[in-house]
Every structure is written in C-alpha cells, then in structure tokens.
Amino acid sequence: MYNNYNIRINKLENKIKRKIILIIEKYINDSRFKKINIIRTKLNINNLEIKIFFVLLSNINIEYIINILNNSSNFIRKKLFKILNIKFIPKLVFLYDYKFYESVKIINLINSLKYKNY
Numbered sequence: 001m002y003n004n005y006n007i008r009i010n011k012l013e014n015k016i017k018r019k020i021i022l023i024i025e026k027y028i029n030d031s032r033f034k035k036i037n038i039i040r041t042k043l044n045i046n047n048l049e050i051k052i053f054f055v056l057l058s059n060i061n062i063e064y065i066i067n068i069l070n071n072s073s074n075f076i077r078k079k080l081f082k083i084l085n086i087k088f089i090p091k092l093v094f095l096y097d098y099k100f101y102e103s104v105k106i107i108n109l110i111n112s113l114k115y116k117n118y
Contacts, residue, residue, distance in 0.1 A: 012043060013040075013041040013042065015084065016043075016050060016080065017038055017052070019083050019084060020041075020052060020092075021038055022083075023076050023079045024036070024038075024076070027075075027079060028072065028075075030068075032060060032065060032068065035056055035057045035058045035060060036056060036065065037054060037057055038052060039053045039054060040053045041053070043090065044090070047088070047090055049093055050090040050091070051094075052069075052095065053095050053096070053097035054069075054094060054095075054097060055096070055097050055100050055101070062096050065096075066094055066095070069094035070092075073091070073092035073094065076092060077089050077092055
C-alpha cells in the first residue's frame with residue numbers, strides 16, 4: 001500500500017514538473033525565465049504544497065528570481081489546473097537548488113584529484 005502511494009506521488013511530481021516547464025516556455029514571455037532549469041519537485045506529505053527546485057543558467061540575482069517565480073505561482077497554478085484536470089493543485093513554492101552546484105563542485109574536485117595522480 002505505502003509503496004503504491006509513493007509511486008503515485010512520484011508520477012504526480014514528475015507530471016507537475018513537466019507541465020510547469022511547458023507553461024513557463026509557452027505562456028511566460030520573459031527572458032529571465034528562459035535561463036531557469038527546473039531540476040526536481042517535491043510534494044509535501046499532506047499534498048498541500050509542492051516545492052519546485054531550480055537552477056539558473058546565468059548570473060542573475062537568485063533572490064530576485066525566486067521572488068518573481070513565487071509571485072507568478074498563482075498564474076502557473078491556474079494553468080496547471082486547466083492542463084492536469086485534477087481536483088486540487090498544491091501551492092507552488094519555488095526554491096533555488098544549492099545541492100546541484102555543490103555536487104558539481106565535488107565532481108570537479110574529484111576530477112582534479114584524479115588528473116593530479118596521473
């Protein structure tokens with residue numbers, strides 16, 4: 001039962017992620033949004049809130065982009081409601097994914113050590 005629930009939640013998270021990417025590309029005509037890459041989504045246990053983790057492909061102020069994304073979350077949420085046809089769309093919370101760049105730094109460190117040994 002619990003495993004089946006997790007599979008359903010994962011499918012919903014992935015579906016919401018794909019649709020948010022589509023909405024940003026199709027309906028939001030702002031060049032700042034073109035430099036955003038959505039990495040993952042995480043739905044809360046009670047399904048009332050979904051955290052959307054993203055990274056930036058350029059050097060734009062992170063706090064500024066988070067503020068813009070969270071301000072446009074109602075618009076994105078309405079579009080999601082029309083596209084997904086589900087009863088309830090959770091509240092969208094956009095967060096910068098610091099783990100992504102930390103992992104890139106670690107990989108670069110490992111690679112630099114690897115090449116020093118040769």
